[in-house]
Amino acid sequence: MISIFISVFFTILLLKTKYVWSKYEEGILITSEKWAFVSRFCFLSDKGVFQYTIEYDKEYAVQNLLLYYDTPDQWPSVYRQDKEQTCEERESYLNVSLNQVVNLTEKYTNSGCRLRTLSDRKKIYVCQKKNLFISSRPRWWFLAISNCKSVKGLNLKYKFLMTNGPDGDFWHMHFSADEFYVMPQLIGYFCIYIMLVVAVTVCSVRLKSRKLYHSTYKLFYASVVLQLFGITFLMCAYAQYGLHGINCPGMKTIGQMLEIASEVVFLLLLLLIAKGFTITRARLRLPGAVKLTIFMSVYVVASIVLFVYKLLFFDPGKVLYLYESPAGYGLIMLRICAWGMFVYSIVFTVKYNPAKVTFYYPLNMIGTLWFVSGPVFILAANSLIDKWVRESVVCGVLHFVALLGHVLFLITTLPSHANKMFPYHVRTTQVGVMSVMRAEDLPFVPHAYAPSAPPLAPPLPAPQPPLPQHNRPPGQVDEWRASNVPVELFCVSRNVEVPQRPLEPSKDVTHIPLHDSYDSSPEHNYRRVPDVFQINTQRDQVNT
Template sequence: KFVCYKLAASCCLPPLASRQGVLLLSLTPPAIPGAGALSPLADWVFLTRFCFLTDFGRLDFRFRYPKSRCCQNILLYFDDSSQWPAVYKRPEKNCYQKEAVLRPENNQVINLTTHYTWSGCVVRVLSCVGGRSFRSVRERWWYIALSKCGGDGLQLEYEMKLTNGQSFWTQHFSADEFGILETDITFLVIFSMVFLLSCYFAYNLKGRQLLHTTYKMFMTAAGVEVLSLLFHCVYWGLYARDGVGNGSLKILGKLLFSVSFLVFLLMLILLGKGFTVTRARISHSGSVKLSIYMTVYTITYVILFIYEAEFFDPGEVLYAYDSPAGYGLMGLQLVAYVWFCYAVLVSLKHYPEKQPFYVPFFTTYTLWFFAVPVMALIANFGIPRWAREKIVNGIQLGIHLYAHIVFLVRTTHSHSCRPLHFCIVHIIRVIIAAVSHTLFTIFESQWPHADCLLHTSLSISFSPSTHCSLLMGRTAHANFLLYSCSLNALHVLLLTPVPYMP
């Protein structure tokens, strides 16, 4: 990671919102409106954080400030409860008290003067060029701050390069980010294969007039997921090269990931309500309720996303789900699960014959709904802090892959998804029943005493490859309806008796 800043004497210096990128920050003392007075100057400020390996951690720095502003210090805190948590956002502690928690025997204070050999400072304008190696018994978070206690505040320019070894895959990465690039590349390849398979099956389904709206939504979710992973891989690849990357690519990748999630969630709720399984369309009231719910859900999701981007504090938060925004996203997912349960239960109540489809469907995606929240809670309380982000990233992508593969298999397998494929037949039977009832009413009114095998016929064409023919007649004891349906290569011939009309 490479960081570059310019600091001037300032009041209430904000924590840096972004750890990545080459930043040039010029902070000047804010004046009180209408008075021209300056606020007190800051004498302690947080710069950045980094998780170093046990033996290969390295900090290289260059600090430059006027000799008249001497003397300023680099403070190196680690993640022990007696160190960083004891000083960060503790207004009751002054600069000296925040310095006092550091252990001199661990070389945690670098005095930026010519008197401190390891500072690398030279006279006149103090230009301090040096470095520091980090060794510990485990991977450990280090928090870097600056101080100038008892003086007129901080004023300096600095550059820092924080590294872990010399490998392309580890050099600029904090230890908690190890493996994220490799994981994203792996899932990009797998999701690309899933998307290509879904396109192949979509082509086959379209030829058989079975390409449903829910399957198109699944393809959209899978395609957007591929784009999301592509942007993440490009971002992490650039970051691995120069320690800077392009923050816009990461934000775009997160946005696309959220879009993919929301489309997939909407698809699951629609299937739970029976869309393309027990019905061809959602009722008007159901559509309105679903539209309102998804609009509120999306707006809340965007608000939490913006909150995370604007108020993410690297001094306190280690990864997305370890923040108020992360807990909010987990809560939203559980609320969506409640709607999903309600939709499935109502569908089973009205169509108990669909139980062979809905029981495994409900079980499978219950795991999907709970996997990320449960995993995040376990990570927050049971996984070492330096390993959380990479573990959560891998598990989250794995859960999404599981959900997509299960849907792809159930939708395209010849025996797994009969309710979806037979939706057209169900619709045809409903239409034929309505048409036959009308025609039999006319038939009875016109020929009340007729008794012959065949009286009239009707041909219904649903598409170039789907059509039905109806043959209606009457015997002495019953009316009957004979209809023949052709769906591509599938032919159905049924004889349906209807109540006898004397």
């Protein structure tokens, strides 16, 4: 089912993707309506420049260029879906004295229009003009075309160039005022994620050498890499935007999709670890696995619908944010539900595995911060943040939330002897044993990560004291226990040859009767004692 949604999405993306002349915009407007929206741009208060070239047949005269700004009494009042308005009513909101209505004929000197006769005696108006926008603050301007007396509708060819800086100014010229700080932020996050990917790669190599490279850590690695790729695509899209004023929405959409994929993978990682997967259990119980699969499927489908809705239904006449849609609000609700599942799972995992509390308490705080901050900020961005700064603020904060989650998770799972929160104690070679044994029967015990020493063995039972001499069965002697000797002693550095000497009776010999019937041969009854040992005959004497 998910694969079908993905296929449909990419089909729509290919059909809808084309080069949109966003800051340099050109096209042909043909409509039977008397009023039509054309474009929008966020200009600075005193540096915004608008250049236009408009051509149209004299038969469609007189057409007007209308300039609305974003105050409630102008564009929001004009562009309403719940109220039908005539062309005259929409023009009535404008102030002619402020040059908000540009009459595209030679009679209006500020329009830059002149009448030209073509070779076939066809007369057209050609209008070229450069205007400077001056306002009290950066604000959105919306461009529309009207001809309220027309019976044929509107028909014209236009070219718009909207800038916010001098020629050659990469950081400001083609960018809308609300996008000024997007490119510097993307470059900064790109550099940080390059270093983060290197750090996670080093930790992965170290964990793999210790046989602690579990599937959950692989998910973390995948989430970080997907986030880096998403930032890379976005950075390339905005770089093209800054150089030429041309934006490829397909590249930007792919970057956003990769970042959403990174978010989905990280969410799955947190839910799996909250349930103890690869930390206190080798596999999930069937009911929990089914619920998690259904939830993640719904979350993925909602993420795909979010982009499909943007491509098909977002109105270019409104300054909308990606999450200002039913799918966006649905994702917010699903993320809140995921947070509830996360906390619930951690409570029961800690209840049955209290030894892991040093890891799960910090994880609970990290996960709660990551789960809650995203939805709260999205709701604030949709309603509280001004639209002329929202793009930059949203870009910075959402990338910071993602970076914070990745960095804090890396710190909690850092493979270091000093890290008391390190969660993994079962080797990847032991997972098969975990899957067939009960948790209380597992022979593995948590241990601190040791980067250069072998893992500690489970504690051995304490050695039993030898039985008193009079309680021993006949012929029993003390046994030498290999388990009581440290493992480090079982090593051979070189071979030592010991010369063989014949056994000879000596004065340093004591006679010890072993049992009632024994061999009386000298080799059996005499034992040579080295000079370095002392025999206490009174202590070792046997009572018969």
